[in-house]
Amino acid sequence: MEGLEEICFEIISHSGQSKGLLMEAVTDSRAEHPDYSAIETMLKDARDELKVAQKAHLKVLSDFAQSGQGDAVNPLYIHAEDQMMSAEIFLDLLSELITTNKELQEIKQQL
Secondary structure (H helix, E strand, O other): OOOHHHHHHHHHHHHHHHHHHHHHHHHHHOOOOOOHHHHHHHHHHHHHHHHHHHHHHHHHHHHHHHHOOOOOOOHHHHHHHHHHHHHHHHHHHHHHHHHHHHHHHHHHHHO
């Protein structure tokens, strides 16, 4: 499969960018006066980065299925897939944590 390493690095790069944005968003959500508009933008950007990684991942799977190389497994691809999946989990969990932080901030303001 030609260009597999390049695609793997694309998956790793965009997944890492997504995770970085998510960590920044959750950190910002814990601030005393968080800017939820900026946080929502970071969440959107993280989703967009993850979509790019997922699109590249789909290309690898499609190329793999068409090539007929049923037994070939590249360790770099496994790493790339792992990074993408962890970014997907980050997105789900940290989106919920940000919502919880927002609700907690609202409760604090009422007190």
